[in-house]
Amino acid sequence: MSPRSYRRIAAFCVLALLCSQQSVFALLNIDGTRNQVFVFGNITFAYDSNIFSSGTDESGDYIYSASVGVELKRRAGIIAVNARAVFDRQEFQKNKTQSAWNPTFYLEFNKTTGRTTGAITINAYRSSRADSAVNLRTQTWNFPLGLNIKYPINDKFYVTSSSGYLKRSYTDGSGLLNYTDYSESIDLLYVFTSKTDVSVSYRIRVGQTTLDTTTDQALMFGLVNQIIPKLNGAVRLGFQRRTVDKTGGSFNQITASTDVTWIVTRKLNIQGVVSRDFSTTAVGGSVDSLSAQLRAAYDFSRRYQANGGLGYGRNRFLDGTTQGRRDEFFSWDVGVTLNWSEHLRASFSYNYLHNWSTLSYSDFERSGYSLDISSRY
Incomplete structure (x- = not known):
């Protein structure tokens, strides 16, 4: 067709x-x-x-x-x-x-x-x-x-x-490596006030490919629910260690997991997300990934909404065939939504991303737009 x-x-x-x-x-x-x-x-x-x-x-x-x-x-x-x-x-x-x-x-x-x-x-x-x-x-x-x-x-x-x-x-x-992941996270939380909890978290994650097995362990401390008046979500910060079985390598870093929302007015809210973690690529390499995103949403009325966001990230490739590679990216997007009725919605968005890399074939720009129409009954 x-x-x-x-x-x-x-x-x-x-x-x-x-x-x-x-x-x-x-x-x-x-x-x-x-x-x-x-x-x-x-x-x-x-x-x-x-x-x-x-x-x-x-x-x-x-x-x-x-x-x-x-x-x-x-x-x-x-x-x-x-x-x-x-x-x-x-x-x-x-x-x-x-x-x-x-x-x-x-x-x-x-x-x-x-x-x-x-x-x-x-x-x-x-x-x-x-x-x-x-x-x-x-x-x-x-x-x-x-x-x-x-x-x-x-x-x-x-x-x-x-x-x-x-x-x-x-x-x-494509010859890329299949991946299996097992994880367990345990949080002990203390009710500090009627609106705020204090947390201590431990996480272990084992990732396997045909090349190697990695083990990530993280210990984090943080606040959950209301951080300060009008700012709700979760803020966790701690220490993380990754060990690689066959090569015997190990990597240590500060880790973070933050997702908070600020209710500015009844019509406007702002969300902030910060994350730092280890990840594994499709070719089996370890990556130290850091990302931050700031988003805003505004309701003009029950029918019309607008949203937009800014993002920044940095990826350090720690081992494998791309060891030494370093990427940084910046992104932004805007969008509008029309709630035509209770069952019909239309939205339009535009996004842009620029990735700077120490490898020429990974240095690129990417942009796009989309029109989406959805219905639910």
Whole structure:
């Protein structure tokens, strides 16, 4: 099918959504609100000036995508169930080999009552994206599992535990390394005031590829919930160590995990995120990653919203074939959203990123825009 045909079909779908007076999808309620079924979909028209995030193959392309999905929410009994399935198709106008199906399946069991609360999450999804660490587009199947538990010790202390598993498999025959991740994080929290908790956190994470195994251990201290009046979220700072089994290498650094929101007015809020952590590239190298982002959102009315953000990051490649490489990037984006009705939303966004690298093929600029129309019933 030609790009012109895709555009005609998409335009027809948009016109039908905008002109319809009645829902074309059904929201099914069983036993009141105990069991609900939602149906949703969206179409996206986008342009990406550098689909490979590469300094040598700066190929721009138009991308058309459409997705449909169904979601189940069950609220009967002590265990709540959330299930979702999404089928997404992405079409590139020129780079046909990058077109892909990217389905997502998600299942959650959530217990919110009783002394011990928590959730089990099971997820499987296919991803097609540009990976700036290897300057390629990668296609992967990802299988994350999670178990989160909260247990109150007494009126002042409580413990949370977060266990995770991730399996990432590359499907495009690019020779990149599959990755498996096991993690466990335990937090001891003290209710300092009615609005602020003090936390002590320990995390261990084991990552495996066919080349090597890495072990990350981190000890962090921080504040959770209200940091200061009008500033809410979590601020954690500590020390982290990574050891690499086969080479015997080890790396130490200050680690940070901060995500706070400032409610400036009823219409304006500002979010700040700072993170520093170790990561593993698709070729098995260790990276010291530091990133900071500042975002703002403003509600003109219930129908119109605007948002924007600034970002900065630095990546130091510590070992492997890219040892000694250093990247820095700056990004910004703006967007507007129109809530056409309770069930129909349209948004437009523009983004820009510049990555400076000590390797010429990793030094690149990337910009793009997208128009997204979504509906949910």
